[in-house]
Amino acid sequence: MARPKITLYVDTVSPFGYIAYYLLRHEEAFKACDITYVPILLGGLMNKCGNTPPLKIKILNPHHPNPPARLPAPTLPIMRVLCAVEASDKENANNGKNLTRALDTFYARYWVDAVATHKPEGFKETLEGLFGRRKREDVRLKTLPLSLVSIQTN
Numbered sequence: 001m002a003r004p005k006i007t008l009y010v011d012t013v014s015p016f017g018y019i020a021y022y023l024l025r026h027e028e029a030f031k032a033c034d035i036t037y038v039p040i041l042l043g044g045l046m047n048k049c050g051n052t053p054p055l056k057i058k059i060l061n062p063h064h065p066n067p068p069a070r071l072p073a074p075t076l077p078i079m080r081v082l083c084a085v086e087a088s089d090k091e092n093a094n095n096g097k098n099l100t101r102a103l104d105t106f107y108a109r110y111w112v113d114a115v116a117t118h119k120p121e122g123f124k125e126t127l128e129g130l131f132g133r134r135k136r137e138d139v140r141l142k143t144l145p146l147s148l149v150s151i152q153t154n
Contacts, residue, residue: 004033010082011042012106012117013075021107025100037099039082043072073118078106081127105130 008024010017021037024030046053053072086099109115109126116122 005036006030006033007036007038009038009040010103011040011075012078012082012103012110013072014042015111017042018107018111021103025104037086037096037103039079039086039099041076041079043075073110073116075118077123078117082106102130 006024008017008020010021012018024033024035043053045051082099082102085102086096088094089096089098105126106117109122110117115126117126
């Protein structure tokens, strides 16, 4: 019997996306599944579909002990990096390992540590943690050469 497959479309701005991501990564029930994470621009998708963001629906407004400073935060630079990491994983047959590490880092810094990863200083620190200081500036470019996107392992 084939393993069950799950595809989760992610944007680090979504509290619901973070909950889904966290459960897929840590719940025992999902260990038997092949999970694919796909970075998307949630705000762009919501605009294109004409949907009301969940944060604007009063009954769905999440209660978080340390809410990030600005919701929704603009995540375009973050998602560009994650898309480049995803492409690099595919090119290097990494099975999504670098993307998962990058998602773990961005989600934890934003939702757990309440770091404003969408602001220049928080973004810079997060990239340094993932890529190292030397490559950080290269990774921040609008067009990311895939050869630059190799995450350092500690």
